[in-house]
Amino acid sequence: MRFPRRSHPPRGSRPPRLLASLLLTPFLAGCFASSAGGDGAAGEGAGDGSRLRVALAFPPTGHLSPHGADATLLSRLGVTEGLTALDGNGAAAPALAASWRRADDRTWLFTLSEAVFQDGTDVTPAAVAASLTHAAEARPAPAALSGITLTAKAEGADGVRVTTGEPDPVLPLRLSSPSLAVLAPKAFAKTGAVDPVGTATGPFRITRLTGATAARLDRFDDYRGGRAQASGIDVRFIADGAARANSLRTGQVDIAEAIPVAQAASLDAGTRRETATTRTTSLLLNTRSAAFRDPALRAAARAAVDTSALADGVHEGHADPGAGIYGPAVTWAAGKRVPPTGRTWSAAPGRTSLTLATYDNRPELPEIAQVLKQQLEKAGFTVKLEVREYSRLESDALAGKFDAFVGARNSLLDTGDPVSLLASDFTCGGGYNLALLCDKAVDRAVAKARAVAGTGERQDAVMAAEAAVLGTDAVVPLVHQRVITGVGAHVGGVLLDPYERTLVGTGTRR
Numbered sequence: 001m002r003f004p005r006r007s008h009p010p011r012g013s014r015p016p017r018l019l020a021s022l023l024l025t026p027f028l029a030g031c032f033a034s035s036a037g038g039d040g041a042a043g044e045g046a047g048d049g050s051r052l053r054v055a056l057a058f059p060p061t062g063h064l065s066p067h068g069a070d071a072t073l074l075s076r077l078g079v080t081e082g083l084t085a086l087d088g089n090g091a092a093a094p095a096l097a098a099s100w101r102r103a104d105d106r107t108w109l110f111t112l113s114e115a116v117f118q119d120g121t122d123v124t125p126a127a128v129a130a131s132l133t134h135a136a137e138a139r140p141a142p143a144a145l146s147g148i149t150l151t152a153k154a155e156g157a158d159g160v161r162v163t164t165g166e167p168d169p170v171l172p173l174r175l176s177s178p179s180l181a182v183l184a185p186k187a188f189a190k191t192g193a194v195d196p197v198g199t200a201t202g203p204f205r206i207t208r209l210t211g212a213t214a215a216r217l218d219r220f221d222d223y224r225g226g227r228a229q230a231s232g233i234d235v236r237f238i239a240d241g242a243a244r245a246n247s248l249r250t251g252q253v254d255i256a257e258a259i260p261v262a263q264a265a266s267l268d269a270g271t272r273r274e275t276a277t278t279r280t281t282s283l284l285l286n287t288r289s290a291a292f293r294d295p296a297l298r299a300a301a302r303a304a305v306d307t308s309a310l311a312d313g314v315h316e317g318h319a320d321p322g323a324g325i326y327g328p329a330v331t332w333a334a335g336k337r338v339p340p341t342g343r344t345w346s347a348a349p350g351r352t353s354l355t356l357a358t359y360d361n362r363p364e365l366p367e368i369a370q371v372l373k374q375q376l377e378k379a380g381f382t383v384k385l386e387v388r389e390y391s392r393l394e395s396d397a398l399a400g401k402f403d404a405f406v407g408a409r410n411s412l413l414d415t416g417d418p419v420s421l422l423a424s425d426f427t428c429g430g431g432y433n434l435a436l437l438c439d440k441a442v443d444r445a446v447a448k449a450r451a452v453a454g455t456g457e458r459q460d461a462v463m464a465a466e467a468a469v470l471g472t473d474a475v476v477p478l479v480h481q482r483v484i485t486g487v488g489a490h491v492g493g494v495l496l497d498p499y500e501r502t503l504v505g506t507g508t509r510r
Helices: 025-029 071-076 125-137 241-249 295-304 307-314 364-379 394-398 418-426 440-451 455-471
Strands: 051-056 084-086 092-094 097-104 107-112 150-155 159-164 204-210 214-219 232-237 272-285 319-321 353-359 382-388 404-410 475-487
Touching: 051 241, 092 097, 107 125, 125 150, 125 159, 241 475, 272 295, 272 364, 295 364, 307 319, 307 364, 307 475, 353 364, 364 382, 364 404, 364 475, 418 440, 418 455, 440 455, 455 475
Parallel strands: 051 232, 353 382, 353 404
Antiparallel strands: 084 092, 097 107, 107 159, 150 159, 204 214, 214 232, 272 404, 272 475, 319 475
């Protein structure tokens, strides 16, 4: 099905874009509709509007490259967009691509909407193809492309041909990933670097980044979806959850993400928004470390964990006990779940010592880690706990420097496709494989699920792959989270969704 192309101001009518003023010195140092619609988008009569003040939990970790952990930050702030987005049912919806069709089992053709980059250049098939090519060649690979070989080429005046090495029946869904945002050629001018400053397509553009503490965004008036109601966004990165809650309570910010459970009661009921999410907190066991190379010791660690103590205790009922990699927000998972396969009998820990690491950007995680430490020590392990801010922990975690890791992961964040999480987190070639798991049975099960096209059949294959992963005891699902967002009583149009891809859009205002 083709969609009508959006009207756009004449090319010559655009004001000059900021150039040198957008170059950042600190930058070098240091299921739901996209914001294009579905959020009460403002029309041209929105006026100048007020600036929004937003407190985020996670500062940039990768120089704001969308190919890494910062992709969601850019998406949530309305900076970047992809060819597709996710609609209310978690299906692929038009974004920079107005429509698409499958040409053969490995090839898709996307027809572009009429749009402009924040540097004033047109969104062309060549620019889109080049942006996707850079993402495909990035190392480590974006999680959405874990195990996927992708090539993109311009096709005529408004088309992009995307080809995959193997058949990929959910490619339009995959291309909705924040890590596959489309950027202007200028973003890739520096070898090995990706600069989204003034090169994205969203309703807001970054104009200043102050290290890991703050950022300024201004409205992008040429946004294809209409002018945003807010004139800009002032962002503060506040790792401490109590400080985020206090900043909302005292009126210093309008929106504060990830309010800790312990701080929720301190906010007026009208300023709390609780959202069921597809985020699962898990214990990941390093399968190559001395402590957990033996699957029997991993089984012993899994047997030591009491998840109900975490959901009812640490989360005070604002979470559900871990049932699997996919929780209650993935509505079809519970009815299709099968028992873990290939699980080993547990062994006595003996004198096994281990280092358990987590981060404090999500305040519940250190508390969970402390409870796990007690549970594991009761079972016979000797546990050292290490807590850092996430940006100072990620590289060591990916390098396997810890024996165990407690992390919160949105199971459908990267693509909206449940297979992608399994591929990126639990296969031999996975780009976010914190457990360093490399198991042939798991890889086969994930590959099988990836090849299935039918929705119901794909879900069945996903749950069989989940059973294979859980059978290794490389991951112990702990709790399925509900996220509390603080929203000022005067603020409207905030975008909250289970995938946590959106927060601010064209209709967000105060």
